[in-house]
Amino acid sequence: NVVERGQFTWEAPSNIALVKYWGKKAGQIPENPSISFTLDACKTITTLRFEKKQNDGAFSLDVYLEGEKKDDFKPKIQTFFERIEIYMPFLKDYHFKIETSNTFPHSSGIASSASGMSALALCLMSVEKELIAVASSAVETSLEDNYFNLKASFLARLGSGSACRSIEGDLVVWGKHPSIEGSSDLFGVKYPFEVHNNFKNYNDTILLVDKGEKQVSSTVGHNLMYDHPFAQERFKQANKNLFNLIDILKTGDLKAFIEVVEGEALTLHAMMMTSMPYFILMKPNTLEIINKIWAYREHTGIPVCFTLDAGANVHVLYPEKETVRVNEFIKNELVEYCQSGHYICDKIGFGAKRV
Numbered sequence: 001n002v003v004e005r006g007q008f009t010w011e012a013p014s015n016i017a018l019v020k021y022w023g024k025k026a027g028q029i030p031e032n033p034s035i036s037f038t039l040d041a042c043k044t045i046t047t048l049r050f051e052k053k054q055n056d057g058a059f060s061l062d063v064y065l066e067g068e069k070k071d072d073f074k075p076k077i078q079t080f081f082e083r084i085e086i087y088m089p090f091l092k093d094y095h096f097k098i099e100t101s102n103t104f105p106h107s108s109g110i111a112s113s114a115s116g117m118s119a120l121a122l123c124l125m126s127v128e129k130e131l132i133a134v135a136s137s138a139v140e141t142s143l144e145d146n147y148f149n150l151k152a153s154f155l156a157r158l159g160s161g162s163a164c165r166s167i168e169g170d171l172v173v174w175g176k177h178p179s180i181e182g183s184s185d186l187f188g189v190k191y192p193f194e195v196h197n198n199f200k201n202y203n204d205t206i207l208l209v210d211k212g213e214k215q216v217s218s219t220v221g222h223n224l225m226y227d228h229p230f231a232q233e234r235f236k237q238a239n240k241n242l243f244n245l246i247d248i249l250k251t252g253d254l255k256a257f258i259e260v261v262e263g264e265a266l267t268l269h270a271m272m273m274t275s276m277p278y279f280i281l282m283k284p285n286t287l288e289i290i291n292k293i294w295a296y297r298e299h300t301g302i303p304v305c306f307t308l309d310a311g312a313n314v315h316v317l318y319p320e321k322e323t324v325r326v327n328e329f330i331k332n333e334l335v336e337y338c339q340s341g342h343y344i345c346d347k348i349g350f351g352a353k354r355v
């Protein structure tokens with residue numbers, strides 16, 4: 001009863017944080033809890049093929065992106081394997097071929113680390129499940145799904161922090177918060193409270209302002225929070241914003257939602273601008289878009305708002321029932337600020353799927 005070879009394919013979505021994670025402790029432990037919308041269209045599809053090899057004390061893997069061999073991705077995955085080996089003791093017993101592709105363009109400024117690491121973690125969980133099933137038939141099936149997703153999220157976190165919020169949908173919390181039972185620094189959990197219809201099928205149109213590589217990686221950015229003069233206040237604020245969101249999500253208060261979400265996006269970038277060394281990831285067109293959104297909202301009363309990731313692209317968030325009007329606004333007034341006029345229409349999604 002040894003598994004010689006096999007393959008699994010998973011697709012996992014990206015996610016966009018409403019309350020941001022920025023700053024971490026050793027072991028990929030977040031300094032503050034965060035909450036995100038799981039996305040739907042932006043995802044990574046990964047096939048993991050594995051074949052038994054001699055355990056020679058080394059990892060053996062090949063990585064392909066969109067069919068092309070990518071040796072420069074290997075060190076990152078190797079580091080990931082090193083971190084998770086104690087939880088996945090079979091990693092050195094197999095050769096792995098990782099074939100991955102994204103539904104969004106490779107150079108779009110959209111980080112594929114969240115969707116990529118969660119897809120890979122899920123494939124590895126499928127391998128573990130098969131090895132356990134073959135070795136023993138005494139697995140408690142009722143525990144299985146919960147264990148599977150939690151451990152996948154736990155592993156994904158060790159690949160890239162925010163990846164742990166890309167296993168499930170539609171709202172996911174990562175980081176211990178006293179008001180959210182079951183929340184943990186170690187993995188993401190499905191948001192456990194009532195969510196008003198206003199937030200069902202929420203839209204996220206991603207305006208691609210700058211498709212280039214970020215000048216400052218999020219790893220460097222997180223580390224700059226260590227000696228940051230405003231760090232402790234920021235971590236407190238994130239806890240408070242998450243607490244306030246619980247009521248906002250329940251009552252459907254869009255005005256209060258917008259205040260929290262836009263405030264979080266600007267605070268994230270304010271932390272970057274006030275770290276040492278300081279840096280700016282927004283571009284002039286990011287600000288043009290923000291100002292256009294504010295003017296449009298003021299003028300029409302339509303509850304459209306923005307959020308930002310660690311980059312120049314703008315996520316335009318709006319309720320499903322405003323889709324027609326907001327799409328017209330985006331086409332008429334915002335597309336001109338996108339690089340090559342490119343943007344991606346996405347919405348809240350419901351998590352990863354085995355293919």
Ligand code: PMV
Pocket residue numbers: 016017019020021022034113160161162163218219222268309310
């Ligand atoms: O998961 P990382 O280490 O790439 O950090 C992501 C940080 C933000 O995207 C800026 C915020 C978040 O909570 O996703």
